[in-house]
Amino acid sequence: MSSVSELAAHLQTSTKTVHDMINKGIITKQERGKYDIDLARKEYILHVREIAAGRAKVGDLDLQEERARLAKEQADAKEMENAVERGDLVYIENVAKQFELQLTKVRTKLLAVPTKVAPEAHIAATVKEVQSLIEAEIVEALNELVGYDKEAASEET
Incomplete structure (x- = not known):
């Protein structure tokens, strides 16, 4: 002893x-x-x-726990990468940029409506014709928002 x-x-x-x-x-x-x-x-x-x-805890560091955390982070990163490749996940910056481009196009078309419609409205016989011309141009401008074209969007970015 x-x-x-x-x-x-x-x-x-x-x-x-x-x-x-x-x-x-x-x-x-x-x-x-x-x-x-x-x-x-x-x-x-x-x-x-x-x-x-690596099975014992040394101070505040638990090596097994840290390895498990690292493995989980790596698996999560790979899962996100795969989701992006499949198109299930998108980057918010890209979505915001595309939406901004669409709104800019619509704004431009809407601002051009008076210039484009004025000559035709001037020779129109009735108020109904003028109304039809204006509505057609506004619908065309708004179709920019509805008719999102994925291929065109990828070319622009």
Whole structure:
């Protein structure tokens, strides 16, 4: 049977480290001066092996937990990449850019309606004809929003 200081000398560490290992349960706590050096050495070696294998928690870092977190992040990234390739997932910046382009085209067409319709409206015989001309031009402009063309959009970006 040995004391903590003799155990520390045998394990080639400090008495504080041995006390820390006892408090953490790495080495089984015994009565004062009653430590079995062989048992304590085996417990210490098993603990060091667990650390080396990445199965033991060292401080705040749990290597297995960190590896699992990394693997999950990598799997999530690959899943997102595949979803983008399939067209199931899009980047919001691209959607916003396409929507902005569509709205710009519609705005341009709507602003051009008076210039385009004025000569035809001037020679129209009735108010109904003028109304028809204006409605046709507005519908054409609004069809820019409804008639989203995927191929044209990919060429523009």
